[in-house]
Amino acid sequence: MSTLFITGAGVSAESGIPTFRGEDGFWTIGSENYTPQEMATRAMYEQNPVEFLSWYYHRFVTYRHHGPNSVHNWLKDKQLITQNIDGLDGKAGNPNYISIHGRIDQITLFHLQGEEVERFTAPWDQVDESNLKDSLLELFRISKTKGPILNESFKPYVLLFDEFYTELYEITRAQEMMLAASTMVFMGTSFSVNITQMALDVARHNQIPVHVVDPSPCHVLHNQVTYHAMTASEFVNHKAIELDLD
Numbered sequence: 194m195s196t197l198f199i200t201g202a203g204v205s206a207e208s209g210i211p212t213f214r215g216e217d218g219f220w221t222i223g224s225e226n227y228t229p230q231e232m233a234t235r236a237m238y239e240q241n242p243v244e245f246l247s248w249y250y251h252r253f254v255t256y257r258h259h260g261p262n263s264v265h266n267w268l269k270d271k272q273l274i275t276q277n278i279d280g281l282d283g284k285a286g287n288p289n290y291i292s293i294h295g296r297i298d299q300i301t302l303f304h305l306q307g308e309e310v311e312r313f314t315a316p317w318d319q320v321d322e323s324n325l326k327d328s329l330l331e332l333f334r335i336s337k338t339k340g341p342i343l344n345e346s347f348k349p350y351v352l353l354f355d356e357f358y359t360e361l362y363e364i365t366r367a368q369e370m371m372l373a374a375s376t377m378v379f380m381g382t383s384f385s386v387n388i389t390q391m392a393l394d395v396a397r398h399n400q401i402p403v404h405v406v407d408p409s410p411c412h413v414l415h416n417q418v419t420y421h422a423m424t425a426s427e428f429v430n431h432k433a434i435e436l437d438l439d
């Protein structure tokens with residue numbers, strides 16, 4: 194039996210990290226001039242990098258020291274694809290999980306999508322918050338006049354709304370994990386991103402049973418779905434052992 198777990202922001206909520214679409218979520222809080230949907234784009238990074246980096250720093254990076262919770266710890270030896278960029282599954286000790294949308298603790302060179310590129314440790318601890326914007330531009334090697342330069346400037350290791358899945362985000366391995374799964378468990382996700390739809394397509398095509406874990410679970414189009422209207426921690430503490438998910 195091979196169970197694949199696919200997690201979203203709800204799993205990290207108990208670690209004090211806001212979900213995306215709640216009242217205090219990342220996508221409800223934008224900058225002074227732009228919505229989150231406008232901010233979280235490659236176009237914004239290219240055209241207004243100081244605005245992009247400042248928003249990214251406040252909305253995501255300030256949570257970088259939060260720790261994993263009981264769900265991350267339970268998932269540390271499981272087959273796992275997470276939509277979260279918080280890195281908490283790595284902190285919990287999962288050596289092989291896929292962070293399909295990137296990680297806040299890493300950066301890459303600014304490159305054309307699809308090119309092979311190395312990942313580096315993000316320089317967040319070197320940021321001078323008293324001079325935030327200039328400090329971010331300097332650390333990311335971005336000119337105030339020229340903007341980001343390919344293969345010279347740095348970019349956060351994060352998949353943005355107007356980007357697509359590439360090998361940098363381990364998309365092939367993620368698809369292989371989906372195809373090998375005998376069961377899929379979706380935890381704390383709103384099913385509003387491409388990776389969950391991709392997984393559901395595989396589940397429907399291969400008639401793979403699906404479990405949806407969320408206090409207000411989204412209903413999905415599949416004839417083998419079990420809904421668990423509870424938090425991820427409640428599921429881990431009360432249902433997962435009973436279902437023999439491994």
